[in-house]
Amino acid sequence: MLRWTRAVSRLLVLLGTSTQAGLVFLVRRLRGPVTIAERAEWLHDRCSLVLRRLGIETKREGQFPSRGLLVCNHLSYLDILVFSALFPCVFVSKKDVCSWPLYGWLARMAGTVFVDRNRVADVHRVNLSVARALSGGCVVVLFPEGTSSDGTTVLPFRAALFEPAIASREPVSSAHISYTVDGSVEKEICYWGTMSFFPHLLRLMSLSGIRPQVRFAAESQRFADRKVAASATRKLISALATGIEVD
Numbered sequence: 179m180l181r182w183t184r185a186v187s188r189l190l191v192l193l194g195t196s197t198q199a200g201l202v203f204l205v206r207r208l209r210g211p212v213t214i215a216e217r218a219e220w221l222h223d224r225c226s227l228v229l230r231r232l233g234i235e236t237k238r239e240g241q242f243p244s245r246g247l248l249v250c251n252h253l254s255y256l257d258i259l260v261f262s263a264l265f266p267c268v269f270v271s272k273k274d275v276c277s278w279p280l281y282g283w284l285a286r287m288a289g290t291v292f293v294d295r296n297r298v299a300d301v302h303r304v305n306l307s308v309a310r311a312l313s314g315g316c317v318v319v320l321f322p323e324g325t326s327s328d329g330t331t332v333l334p335f336r337a338a339l340f341e342p343a344i345a346s347r348e349p350v351s352s353a354h355i356s357y358t359v360d361g362s363v364e365k366e367i368c369y370w371g372t373m374s375f376f377p378h379l380l381r382l383m384s385l386s387g388i389r390p391q392v393r394f395a396a397e398s399q400r401f402a403d404r405k406v407a408a409s410a411t412r413k414l415i416s417a418l419a420t421g422i423e424v425d
Contacts, residue, residue: 185384191231192383196280199224203287214314217289218266225262232388236260240394245315246349247308247340249411250392251332251419252321254369256382257355260390262288267317270308270339272325278375293339295324301338309342318342322408328364328371329356332416337408344407349398352411354418360387393418 203220206212212220229236242248242265250257258269269285273294276282285292291307294300311318322335332354343350357367366381367388382388395414401407 181384184386185380188232188383189380192228193280195224195228195231196284199228200280200284200287203284214268214289214311214316215266217287218262218268218316221262221284221288222266225259229259229263234259234388234390236264237389237391238264238394239392240353240396242394243317243349243351243398245317246312246351246398247343248317248319248351248353249322249335249340249415250319250353250355251329251415252323252326253329253355253357253363254326254367254382256357256367256369256388256390257321257326260355260392261319264392265317267319268311270304270318270320291318304339305342308339309346312342312346312348322411326368326370328368330364332412332419335408335412337404340401340404340407344401344404347400349400350407350411351398352395352414352418354393354415356391356393356419358387358389358391359385361385393421 199220202224206216206220248267250261261267268289268291270291270293271285273292275285275290276292278285289311291304291311293304308318320339322337322339323333324336325333327333340350342348357363359367366385369375369378395418399410401410
């Protein structure tokens, strides 16, 4: 009974804070156009607030990069809140998120770049949007596995979306995210396979002791080839998962 009471109360906190975030953005939008950097800052403030209200505190090892492309493994929609709460950034996300009630709209307002992974031709449009965000000095977070997983391994990386960083000679940084919880990370934190969103969110909100941990590589890198970038960052992120960084 305590677990489901916790779930309902947290859902109300999440919904209330998300609605508040939307109102704050609309008020800001009335004053004129909102730049991509301002949208990232808005999302950073709102995600920091909601994690504090939910009692979720992130353990960080290393430093969030100040610009360029940040690549990471992907476990859950919770990853978005964790990274954005650490530092203002822009995300590349699958097109499906765009249609989520309320949160799809908030993601659009945050400047999220949506990619239709079923359309090869969509990569060019996405790369142009990512390039614009990078040229504006924003950190762009990419989950190059292309989907979330159960966290038992780092899935193969898709190289195509590394191209804007390659072409503009922007630095590429790597990070690994993991979680501990009083429960099952694989079944109750990770969102993957055929899981349905709302039942998963209800289970997630019922958990106690949710503790994200993000490990950042010590240095960023620049690459001349996207396939090399994908291979090298996957190797590095797999090493970060074990707590040992490779040179």
